[in-house]
Amino acid sequence: MAGRALFVGLMLLASVTPGAHAATLELPPAGASSCGGCHAPPGVDTAVPTLHGKTAAEIVAQMQSFRSGAQPSTVMDRIAKGFTDPEIEAIAAWYARQK
């Protein structure tokens, strides 16, 4: 009986553990991890603004106006043109959760 209990226990572990890992693995949406090359968390002395703490709506509006050219920029117009609306929304929602 002890052997059977162990067997069942092993089965459960084997089937559950990878799923448990996958559940705890939280990846940023496509493209978001590249932003951190220039955009630092708060407290870093740089001319590039931080994205942490901005609302998703602010980031989406800014990216859309960079992309349309309504908001003049040095480099962000060229970068914003590489992203669709859903991609921008996903990145913005993710950054809005970073504190």
Next chain:
Amino acid sequence: MMKHAISRRGVIAGLGAVTLGAPFVSAQAAPRVVVIGGGFGGATAAREMKALLPGADVVLVTNERTFTACPFSNLVIVGERELTAQEFGYRSIEKAGVRVAYSAAKSVDGSARVLTLEDGTTLPFDRLIASPGIDINWEGLPGYGMAAAEKMPHAWKAGTQTTLLRRQLEAMDDGGLVVMAVPANPYRCPPGPYERASLIAHYLKTRKPKSKLLVLDAKDMFSKQRLFLSAWAALFPDHLEWVGLSKGGKVLSVEPESLTFVTEFGRHTAAVANVIPPQRAAAIAAAAGIADATGWCPIDPATFESRLVPGIHVLGDASIAGAMPKSAFSANAQAKVCAAAVATLLTGGTPPEPRLINTCYSLVTPDYGISVAGVYHPAGGVIAEIKGSGGVSRADAPPDVRAAEALYAKGWFTTVTREVFG
């Protein structure tokens, strides 16, 4: 009855060992990830890996206790910055839970999944991330070799070579000719030679105005060419001459004793000679079997897994990353995507399709910056630029935009080095 019961239990136990042994062990034991290379790519990958999978055993292999960054080292060459501002250690990375092995990677057994270091340490891995950077191809330019580099520095790996070139420029009499050789593609940092040429010309114009820089290039086209050429025409008409391939710019050989560059069209003898030589993926890439006949490493564009050896991922300068240039920004962005792919694979998932960004800033003078940017995705088996995205700084930008880009260049360096090493 008794006998039967025992034998049944025995069968169950045996089944358990056979059918569950392998998945049980791999699910329970900490996944082992070994990362080769302590530069922007490797250090980012190790740190990101540990952040995504805190239970993983992550080992970073680097042969130097201090990393000396290449971006901004052109400012060190012209005396506008000190080399110490380029130096970073691994203490924060160790504090984040990454084990750092200070030794050189020597060989990889791709089927047994074991890395052996110069000091004899063996590191078994479930996944290996290789970001070994470049080696100078010492056979690539006749006359050039390690001894020649002491007379004609390459300064293409930051450190003592950077300060050697700086000292030579400082010691040169006004009126001297500086000659720079630029290789054919591919090589680390495509716009790097032209930033260096700009900053040396700026140094000569302001400090040694009777001197001149001659750039001998194995190419006719290069990164941000229009922006560089128009800036040079405006700022350095008397201090910088660029000679491309079709005008005889390709350097065929060098003669280190006399600081002479030999081209198809003639010979140029320098007072200070900077040879940016041909390059290839660092030697461990060939030893691991992940480099192809070109000397660089072909990869899957979504996971960065080697096309040649399964279980090994390659990123940064050593990789063939399609439209992405060999830059520190690229290596940092690739490392984060690669770590996410490796973490996903180790937990039994399917890696998502990534998007990657690169931005390369170049300084024409310390307060005149220009950039090239791109957004990338996997397409047709390679990393391709997303149509309509990217490009270079506006040709007609006013001085305040150039100044802003110089400021953003410094901001990028501050941010990325803090993210990776801080």
